[in-house]
Amino acid sequence: MSLSISLTLNGVVRDIVLDDPRVTLLDLLRERLALPGTKKGCDRGQCGACTVLLNGKRMNACLTLAATLDGATVTTIEGLADGDALHPVQTAFLENDGFQCGYCTPGQIMSAVGLIAEGRAGDDPERIREGMSGNICRCAAYHGITRAVQEATRRMAAAERGDAA
Amino acid sequence: MKRFDFVQPASVAEALQVWHPGAVWLGGGTNLLDLMKGGVMLPDTVIDINRLADLRGITTLDDGSLRIGALVSNAELADDTGFAHDFPMVAEALLSGASGQLRNAATVAGNLMQRTRCAYFQDTTAACNRREPGTGCDARGGVDSHTAVLGFGDACITTHPSDFCVPLAALDAVVEVQGPDGAREVALRDFHLLPGETPERETALQPGEIIVALRLPADAKGFAAHARYLKVRDRTSYAFATTSAAAALRVEGGVIAEARLSLGAIAAKPWRVTEAEALLVGHAPDAAPFDQAAARALDGAVPSNDNGWKIALARRTAIRALELAAAGTPERMPALPASPFADQNGDHAHV
Missing domain, CATH: 3.30.465.10 (Uridine Diphospho-n-acetylenolpyruvylglucosamine Reductase; domain 3)
Incomplete structure (x- = not known):
């Protein structure tokens, strides 16, 4: 039984040998690959703090066994910015006070990036709230989070159209 | 999690071959891994079928x-x-x-x-005949609204x-x-x-x-113009149903030609009563036949713990789902899918 996996993590191919099939993607990132930006909240798929993009889709890293990920592409909060240039969702969270303590923020941002890619919500606040319901914010910064996702959605759509964002 | 062996078969045939008592199939893992972390499921082998x-x-x-x-x-x-x-x-x-x-x-x-969300099934210190046969059922005298009003027995009252x-x-x-x-x-x-x-x-x-x-x-595509799912729950999003109903009508010349009605979260399986559907056929989509069909669908319902209120709630959920179906499938998915707070035409509800 081979537990060697190769995955593309934040744009870099990583070959990883797992000594235990119980390792989740969340624990792999935090404890073995020195990427603690992805947070552990409930560890049971309820809070969304561990949200990453797996093959472009937002997923709970705590409910994903690392051993299943040979050939996968994973993006974490550490891989979102382009050098010092923040991702539009990161900028929008800063400008709209989309957080207080910040613990849930990486998961919120990765979930928002996934939601915007899904194209489900647009800039409709009610659809955004529904689409972000898998991310709990204990500080209740939901108002700012919703505004941040609205604004990022608009800016990214404008950038895609070729407007000055 | 308890330690397990991990295998990734390359074909369905190979998957069937490696299965043995104590092994589980791993698909999305959203329920399985949660139960493994809680010690509710203790497989010795996890068979990852995602390569198939x-x-x-x-x-x-x-x-x-x-x-x-x-x-x-x-x-x-x-x-x-x-x-x-x-x-x-x-x-x-x-x-x-x-x-x-x-x-x-x-x-x-x-x-x-997916397994039941009964709190006593998930609590390994509680008695649960479903998790551990013969131990009893703590849900019977317990506090959990994910319990049945139809089709349950002394051994288990879950949904x-x-x-x-x-x-x-x-x-x-x-x-x-x-x-x-x-x-x-x-x-x-x-x-x-x-x-x-x-x-x-x-x-x-x-x-x-x-x-x-x-x-x-x-x-089944014949119902597409008049088909709704309605879900009553503790929150407007990200919660299991307390009661739910799927209602679908085929309407011809203002009269119901065919009807389907299935209720969720009130039994250990989706609850569909074809006799209730038959009561709708030949009538205009209206309050009186909806009342009769919903009452017939709940026929025989009794409380299994302190949940008698679910019977009335399930009946009203069924009636409202039928009303929503009669009004027509919205062109766009409502902002809050299946929510009683979403307007039927898909507009905002301001909850």
Whole structure:
């Protein structure tokens, strides 16, 4: 039984040998690959703090066994910015006070990036709230989070159209 | 988690071969890993079936029926434009369940196989005949609204938590199964078992069998213009149903020509009573036949713990789902899928 996996993590191919099939993607990132930006909240798929993009889709890293990920592409909060240039969702969270303590923020941002890619919500606040319901914010910064996702959605759509964002 | 062996078969045949008592299939893992972390499930072997290409894809067959691979994710199915057009109440049910992240991971077969959310099943210190036969049922005198009012027994009073299965039962979906003895089909309405004296037996699957696909018959598309799923829950999003209903009508010349009605979260399986559907046929879609059909669907309901209020709530949920279906399927999915707070035409509800 081979537990060697190769995955593309934040744009870099990583070959990883797992000594235990119980390792989740969340624990792999935090404890073995020195990427603690992805947070552990409930560890049971309820809070969304561990949200990453797996093959472009937002997923709970705590409910994903690392051993299943040979050939996968994973993006974490550490891989979102382009050098010092923040991702539009990161900028929008800063400008709209989309957080207080910040613990849930990486998961919120990765979930928002996934939601915007899904194209489900647009800039409709009610659809955004529904689409972000898998991310709990204990500080209740939901108002700012919703505004941040609205604004990022608009800016990214404008950038895609070729407007000055 | 307890330590386990991990295997990744390359074919369905190989998967069936490596299965043994104590092994589990890993699809999306959203329910399985949660239960393994809680010590509720302790498999010695996890068989990862995600490499099996045969279990993927959404295909229209020659007879017009739709075949959905076991590993199609809830989000992939709900977002498939053709699917949402032809089977809108199934898409609405899918989108009313779990969260965006979980819907991306969770599979259609896993939705059928998910375990009860009864608090006493998940608490390994509580008595639960479903988790550990013969230990009793702490839910009977307990505090949990995910309990049945129909089809329960002394041994177990729990419900099946799925949204997806409720409209599937209404539309006569079929489950394609493969096992050591070959392939067979099970009607979704017969797939989940009532607890009786053996609550540990939850589905019609035999040991070692695997779901390979679901099928929806072609005639189920005939309800697309008047089909809704309605879900009453503690929050407007990301909560299991307290009661739910899938209602579908085929209306011809202002009269109901055919009706389907299935209720969720009140029994260990989606609750469909064809006699209740028959009461609707030949009538204009109106309050009186809706009342009669809903009452007939709940016929025989009794409390299983302190949950008598669920009987009235389920009846009203059924009536309102029928009213929503009669008003017509909204052109766009409501902002809050299946929510009583979403306006029926898909506009905002200001909850």
